[in-house]
Amino acid sequence: MKRNYLLSIAISLCTVSWVEAIVIDNVAIAESNPTNIAAYADFNWDFVHSYKGSSAVAVDSYWVLTAAHVADDGGSGSLMVNGVTYNQLERVYHADADLALVRFDQALPGYHELFTGSVLSTGANPELLQVGWGNTGTVSLTSFSNGPGGSGTKRWGSNRADIRSTLLVDVGGSTGVVSNDIFLAGFTSGDTAYEAGAGTHDSGGGLFIEEGGEWKLAGTMLYLNGNDPSYTGVIAAETAMYEEWVQSVIPDPSSSLFMGLMFLLYGWKRRFFG
Secondary structure, eight states: OOOEEEEEOSSOEEEEEEOBOOEESOHHHHTSOGGGSGGGTTOOGGGEEEETTEEEEEOSSSEEEEOHHHHTSSSOOOEEETTEEEOEEEEEEOSSSSOEEEEESSOOSOOOOBOOSOSOOSSSOOEEEEEEOOOOEEEOSSOEEEOSOOTTSOEEEEEEOOEEEEEEEEOOTTTOEEEEEEEEEEOOTTSSTTBEEOOBTOTTOEEEEEETTEEEEEEEEEEEEEETTEEEEEEEEEGGGGHHHHHHHSOOHHHHHHHHHHHHHHHHHHHHHO
16 A cells, blocks of 8 residues: 655645655664663653554553554554554544554553644754654665665654645545645754654654653654655654544543443442342
8 A cells, every 4th residue: 555646735846655664874773762862761662563564652551543544554453562462453543634543452551642732833843753663764964765674673763843734645545535734854964863764664653742851742654755765854744733533532531430430339339229
C-alpha cells in the first residue's frame, strides 16, 4: 500500500510519500535511548511501538494512535513488548483524517498524553523529539534521503514545526480521501541539536514536545515532503486538533472505574439482600 501522490498546500505544490524511518547524521546516537542526553533525560521512548512493520504511540493504557494507512495494512497487528504479546482487539478510524486508534487486550506498560497547545510560537518554535521504527538514510544541508533498509529498529532525532495547514490526500485502500490538520517539520541540518528527517515505516511514529516537565505527543508522522533523494521535511497530523476525537473513542478511566464499582456493589447487594 506504499504510494506516492501529489498534494497542494498553501505554500507550494509538492510531492509526498509515506513516512518511513528516522534519518539522522549520527545513527549511533539515534539508536541509543534519548535519556542518555541530558536534555531528554525524562523522555520515555518505550511507549513508541513497532506496529504492523511501522510505528504507533501508546496514548492510553489500552490504546495506541497510528496512521490509518498503517492500521489498514494486513497482519494481526499484535505488539511484542518486553517479551509480552499484546493482541489487537479493535481499530477505530477517524472519519476524515489519516489516523486510527487501536485497542489491545491488556494494559500497556505506559503511554504519552496528548499535547493540546500550539506547535508554533513567536520566535524560535519549541523543539520536538521524534521517534519511529523506520528505515535509515542520509542527510545533506537541507534535505535527506531514504536508505534501502534499517526498519524494525527504533530511532530518534529532533526537529521543530515550521508550517501548519490542512492537507487533502487519497491514501487508497479502505480509507480513501482524507483531510488532515497537519504541521510540517522541515529539515535544516544544525537547526536543532539532533536534526532528523524520517523514513519508510516511521508512519504512525510520534513527535513530542515537553510541557511542564512531561513529554507529550504533539504530532503523528504521516508523510514525507519532497521527492527522494531530496526530501525536505516530515508531515505530521497535529494531535491537538484531534483531542476531542481521541476522547470520544477512549473511555474516561474515572467513568470506567465508577461503572466497575457500581457493578461490584450491585452484585454484592444481590448476594446479601436479593
